[in-house]
Amino acid sequence: MNDATDETIAHRVQQGEIDVFSLLMERYEKKIIRYGKKFLSCSDDIKDIAQEIFAKAFVNIRSFDCKRKFSPWLYRIAHNEFVNALKKKKSEKIAFVDFDVFFPHPAAKESADGDVDRADLRRWLDRGLDKLPAKYREPLVLYYFEEMNYREIADIMRLPVSTVGIRLQRGKTLMKKHLESKKYE
Amino acid sequence: MNENTDQQRKTTIGEKIIAAAKSGKLKMRPRWHFILRAVLWLAGAVIAVLAALYFASLFLFINRETGIWLAPVFGWRGVLVFLASAPWLIILSVLVFALALEILVRRYGFTYRLPLLYSALAVLLFVFAGAALLVRTPLHENLSRCPRGDRLLEPAHFVPEGPPCGTGVYRDLGPRRFHDFYYGTVKNIAGADFIIITRQREDLIVRINSRTRLPFGAQFEIGDELAVIGDRKSDQIDAFGIVEINR
Numbered sequence: 001m002n003d004a005t006d007e008t009i010a011h012r013v014q015q016g017e018i019d020v021f022s023l024l025m026e027r028y029e030k031k032i033i034r035y036g037k038k039f040l041s042c043s044d045d046i047k048d049i050a051q052e053i054f055a056k057a058f059v060n061i062r063s064f065d066c067k068r069k070f071s072p073w074l075y076r077i078a079h080n081e082f083v084n085a086l087k088k089k090k091s092e093k094i095a096f097v098d099f100d101v102f103f104p105h106p107a108a109k110e111s112a113d114g115d116v117d118r119a120d121l122r123r124w125l126d127r128g129l130d131k132l133p134a135k136y137r138e139p140l141v142l143y144y145f146e147e148m149n150y151r152e153i154a155d156i157m158r159l160p161v162s163t164v165g166i167r168l169q170r171g172k173t174l175m176k177k178h179l180e181s182k183k184y185e
Numbered sequence: 186m187n188e189n190t191d192q193q194r195k196t197t198i199g200e201k202i203i204a205a206a207k208s209g210k211l212k213m214r215p216r217w218h219f220i221l222r223a224v225l226w227l228a229g230a231v232i233a234v235l236a237a238l239y240f241a242s243l244f245l246f247i248n249r250e251t252g253i254w255l256a257p258v259f260g261w262r263g264v265l266v267f268l269a270s271a272p273w274l275i276i277l278s279v280l281v282f283a284l285a286l287e288i289l290v291r292r293y294g295f296t297y298r299l300p301l302l303y304s305a306l307a308v309l310l311f312v313f314a315g316a317a318l319l320v321r322t323p324l325h326e327n328l329s330r331c332p333r334g335d336r337l338l339e340p341a342h343f344v345p346e347g348p349p350c351g352t353g354v355y356r357d358l359g360p361r362r363f364h365d366f367y368y369g370t371v372k373n374i375a376g377a378d379f380i381i382i383t384r385q386r387e388d389l390i391v392r393i394n395s396r397t398r399l400p401f402g403a404q405f406e407i408g409d410e411l412a413v414i415g416d417r418k419s420d421q422i423d424a425f426g427i428v429e430i431n432r
């Protein structure tokens with residue numbers, strides 16, 4: 001059973017095998033907590049939010065289409081919960097209207113960072129991710145830490161694919177500026 | 186120590202969820218719940234499509250019937266007449282339902298993966314292309330026939346059959362007064378002037394002078410549908426511009 005795909009396990013849960021849901025939780029708990037910690041830039045209440053995410057995933061598991069990939073579906077639930085948590089925090093403003101989604105960004109194609117680049121970038125991002133606005137932080141976390149592609153990130157955040165690209169680009173630029181300014185301080 | 190805490194937490198979250206599920210505190214929603222939600226969503230989208238198509242085709246129908254869209258050919262005055270007389274409530278209705286449609290379809294991957302501009306343009310294109318087809322059907326013609334009490338191409342000597350009946354926008358279509366804008370059928374031609382009969386069964390004398398703009402010529406015949414811009418005094422219009430409504 002441990003070799004079974006997420007989708008197979010989800011299908012069995014849908015059929016009423018409640019116990020196998022623990023396998024999905026085992027696979028994703030650390031990832032979801034890491035995603036939450038980096039996206040929310042704090043570790044308070046992450047455990048409670050993660051519990052809420054898995055509870056919602058269980059309640060709504062029959063809405064999951066087993067022909068699709070399980071992880072973006074679960075991350076979508078997590079995204080909603082984390083955004084709600086951010087709204088509750090009120091320390092960070094989330095814009096109601098974001099003009100990034102209005103217009104196409106033809107230059108923002110998916111980049112082909114190598115594995116080494118990604119590992120370096122992860123270390124680099126870890127140094128100042130919390131200084132970025134949430135809208136740039138989230139795609140960076142999903143792309144570099146959760147290893148999602150543009151389309152999966154677009155599905156999780158319900159954004160145009162080109163907007164994902166432009167946010168990653170801008171996020172990295174902001175990060176660079178932040179780290180450079182820190183160097184001169 | 187940290188690993189132990191992690192392990193403890195993992196067990197706690199997992200165990201809590203499974204225990205709650207087994208005790209019945211946490212219940213999986215049945216499949217029909219999601220099917221019903223999808224059906225309701227789809228029904229909302231269908232209603233928004235139909236409403237947007239109806240209002241957009243009504244907008245095109247009014248433009249075609251009244252020729253108000255031709256007003257801008259008379260220059261700035263025509264543009265102002267158009268702005269003052271355009272059916273804004275209907276235009277607003279089209280936009281509201283198109284927006285509702287955009288919101289409803291935006292939950293699907295084929296729209297949210299595209300920039301909002303593209304999907305909004307696609308929705309508007311779809312609505313107006315559909316409306317252009319719908320306006321070719323006799324739908325609005327049939328719906329407006331009763332309230333108007335006549336037919337657009339009836340002979341000019343047609344005798345009205347009493348007050349308009351019907352409801353809503355079609356009732357307004359008949360007695361509607363556009364600002365400085367008149368339309369009707371040529372009933373009689375007398376030298377340079379002629380008489381038009383409006384849909385309200387009103388005879389109006391149209392006076393042409395040297396300043397009258399005739400962008401598509403002045404070869405009018407009895408029975409022609411005309412749109413006239415000009416100042417009205419009693420039953421006479423001092424024509425600023427005249428154009429034949431092409432049908």
